[in-house]
Amino acid sequence: MAITGELATTGPYAHVRRRQYAGFALIIIIIGFFLQWPTLVTGLMLPVLLVMYWRLAKREEREVEAQFGEAYRRYAEQVAAFIPRFYRLTKGPA
Numbered sequence: 001m002a003i004t005g006e007l008a009t010t011g012p013y014a015h016v017r018r019r020q021y022a023g024f025a026l027i028i029i030i031i032g033f034f035l036q037w038p039t040l041v042t043g044l045m046l047p048v049l050l051v052m053y054w055r056l057a058k059r060e061e062r063e064v065e066a067q068f069g070e071a072y073r074r075y076a077e078q079v080a081a082f083i084p085r086f087y088r089l090t091k092g093p094a
Contacts, residue, residue: 007068009075015084017076018057057081 030049034042061081065072 007064007071007075009079014079017061017079017081 030046030053034046061076065076
């Protein structure tokens with residue numbers, strides 16, 4: 001699959017690279033389901049889904065790195081993948 005466009009590094013992407021997975025998978029769906037329905041099935045699915053989303057994010061990161069090269073590597077060094085670095089939130093984008 002070809003990726004087109006520009007590398008997004010401002011706005012929410014200045015604080016976290018994979019914000020859609022962090023919000024959707026970790027907070028809203030997976031952990032929310034487990035808190036709402038703490039059953040054996042949701043307890044077993046929690047780690048499975050976390051690993052699946054993490055692997056998907058890593059695969060997409062490789063594709064973006066292939067597209068944008070060194071610019072993406074520099075961006076990835078400065079911006080966390082899933083959880084914002086709180087010390088950066090007070091300073092703003094570098």
